[in-house]
Amino acid sequence: MKDTFKLDHFEVLTDYQGEFGETFGFIDVTESKVYRGYLGVNPETTNITREIDYLIGENIKTVIKVMEEL
Numbered sequence: 001m002k003d004t005f006k007l008d009h010f011e012v013l014t015d016y017q018g019e020f021g022e023t024f025g026f027i028d029v030t031e032s033k034v035y036r037g038y039l040g041v042n043p044e045t046t047n048i049t050r051e052i053d054y055l056i057g058e059n060i061k062t063v064i065k066v067m068e069e070l
Contacts, residue, residue: 005057005060020039021034024039026052035052037050037054037056038050038051038063040067040070045070047070048070051063
């Protein structure tokens, strides 16, 4: 994803265990559903943005803008 969309200035993490996804609403265990989306955190300000049920690839320019403004 970083290479495809040239996101060199962003850290992209993977949630193999599902803890992150469940904590932030991307995984609904009771409904057995997983939602696409993203969560961005600015480590300097601790501001957070989150979009659930959101296709990043189709909206990459908007995602990058939101992340840069974060």
